[in-house]
Amino acid sequence: MQITSLSQLKTEAASDGKKVLQLSTVLKGSGTDEVVVSSDKTIVGVGADAGLTGGGFFVKKASNVIIRNLKISFAQAPVDLIAAQKSDHLWFDHNELFNDTSHDKDFYDGLLDLTHATDFVTVSWNHLHDHAKGSLIGHSDSNAAEDTGHLRITYSHNWFDNVASRLPRVRFGTVHLYDNLFTDAKTSGIHCLMNAQCLVQNNVFVNVKLPVWTTEDSDLDGFAVATGNDFGGEEPVITQAGSFKAAPYSVTLEPASAVSALVEGGAGTGKI
Template identity: 50%
Template sequence: MAYVVHVHNPHWKGRTRMRTQRLIGPAAAGGSATAVTVSTLDAFKAAVGGGSVKVVKVNGLISLSGQVDIGSNTTVLGVGSSSGFTGGGLRLKKVTNVVIRNLNISKAVKTDAITVQGSTKVWIDHNSLSSDRDHGKDYYDGLVDITHASDYVTVSWNTFKDHYKGSLVGHSDNNASEDTGHLRVTYHHNWFDNVNSRIPSLRFGTGHFYDNYVVGAETAVHSRMGAQMLVENNVFRDTQVAVTTSRDSDVDGYANLRGNDLGGAATEASRTGTFTSPPYGYTAEPASTVVTSVTAGAGAGRI
């Protein structure tokens, strides 16, 4: 089966293709591209460059040093449950229409597992992303970082495990001129397990965070620098602060909370904001079923 990227991200364009409680995203089976299967770093680099429509299947675990740039109109799809990358990650820089799916990416030293920079219409789905907590918090960078006015990004059904800084959206308090009006992101049905913070941390943008399972965080959702967040039907366990809008930046963010199971976690929502209705159709399952759904369905090998 091949996956070809559409020219829209349905989470922000209102044309969602949905299999109930399993999958929402901008890709569809079939299309004009014939899949290419690779198992070496050189073959992978050659396959993912350029802007032509393409499907690249990764078979096996490939060692990286640093990051590999992914071109526009590209689907990268892991074969089976254990294919992917170790030691480095993937970078989407100034590209559009990209799917990253069913990959294991671990221990990306001094870089992100996945960087989305100045890019639009991106779907990151059913990946297993991890490092370890045996080193200092800056030994690894982020697992999924979305910066420089990236837009229309959906992060769904992934596992984030054993890491300090999970997912940064907006890299600097001083980047309002570029980021304002962009950084529209959706996170749903992800499992954050032993991730310390940035689940996610959002500056300037608009974020919908629903049906996620968060275990063992110090601070989870962090809205700052005027960002608008809708935090809906999530489950938090062994977490100190589920949502904050008032830390680390000169300007607070906004957060609307509804239907969450906080599990005893604190909230620090200083401002509520106006983002209550996402501009797309979706079905949020109740928090009471999230743990079962997410633990059974998130991560590589579960598509």
Template identity: 40%
Template sequence: MSSTPRVSRRLLLAGAAGVAAATGLPRHATAAPATADGFASVPALGLSGTTGGAAGPTVTVTNATDLAHYAGRNTPYTILVGGRITFDDMVTVVADKSIIGVGTSGVIDGGGLQLGSTTRPGNNVIIRNLTFVNASDDSISVTNAAHHVWIDHNDLSNGYDGLLDVKRASDYVTISWNHFHDHSKTTLVGHSDTYTADRGHLRVTYHHNLFEGTAQRHPRVRFGDPVHVYNNHFLNNELYGVASTEDAGVLVEYNYFENVAHPAYVGYDESGPGRLVERNNVYVNSGAPQTAGTVTEPRTYYAYSPDPAAAMPSLVRAGVGVGRI
């Protein structure tokens, strides 16, 4: 096991500032934020927001044994992933951790990260700047009532089950600036139609993500209210974009849907209908969204300033994925 001095915030943010300067896009739109926004920023459940492992030391890991060791420690850590780590199954991440890839080298190959167990919660966790590929189960599973989770600037593809699932009464989650591609079941919110313990939880923000060549679940939501889906680019999604089911409340706004025959469903497969409000989206070579009911306004919880939907193809492409923080 090896350790390194704490990495300065200036170095972590330098790459994103360069992207903004090179593209001429507004700095606020592409520069990686220093702190979580959306639901992960909301004071609740004894936390003032999401800080991950900032209170603890920084270590660098290059193998699965060290990754599992530090991710499972009962004290805060910032864990830097240097290089490709190949393993099977899931590594459990417990409270107060930041897991961050170094440059563009941090890769999780074959396995995934599970936030928390039934006895050890995965609260206050940050996952950034990592590539996830070939997962034997989920690439990232936010589960077992984990809360205050920020998943930002990752690249996720070619998994077995879900690329990023939020379930089992987890709450206050932000999923931002990620590139999801080459997969079917992309991101689920809510464990199952019969897991009614998810009611009153599952508050999730999705913003500035690229869903490219992914078939479905962007997200598929059960029970959560509100789930806020804004400023994303949906591109070539074969089955559908967003699905609101089992009385979920989903707000879909300022997104760009391109080559998506069914941008939004109310109810899907055997799941009963949810509620879905759409506004200020752009639809290019896409069908009309289904809508129903009303949804709790996210501004009840946090402030946000959406970018124009028409800017999403260039803005999101310029900012998503690894090497941008």
């Protein structure tokens, strides 16, 4: 189905049933417009310049959702560019997510936030840039009862560029990050807390403070295993070695030496 207006997108994305929604232009919202996405929806851009500015997508109590090949930008707080709550089996692929760094860090919210027991998510080949608080997994230290055993998420081949922190920040989850590129993070990189388990493999970090760390800013430390990474001369701070040492699926890891060129050339829109 071809989507030509924001009102049509909101109606179709929230409707019942399996649908493929195609966008060919960048739709414009007010700044806080939110597109609620229900189960069995694929929302995909046609070409390299389609998406949503001035709003974001909210996957709410849904399963089997794909958001792909979209430019999504300039949603003002409290709206995230992409958010998911109480949802599962999601794929966010080849999107470009961005705001700017000229406002206060709280003017915008998250680029991609996954909370409230969201589960089985793949975040792949996205270009996330020019933002303060990148990607949040688990919204609160006090949400262990709901989140524990969920928040199983994979990040692969994403490029976080000039995103200050939360690349991602993880509470309670089990998160595999491999073959991602992180450039110019002024505050911190992957932050694994509240007994979360992070497996960090073959990523490249360029000018990233604290590329991987498992302590501070939460009540409990997290756990991490880090192998094959290029930390760009910085040192990770891993206070607890993790037990999550291998992905529960088949994966081919590119060497860190190949990651920068691969991800810069393949992440974002217009490349599928």
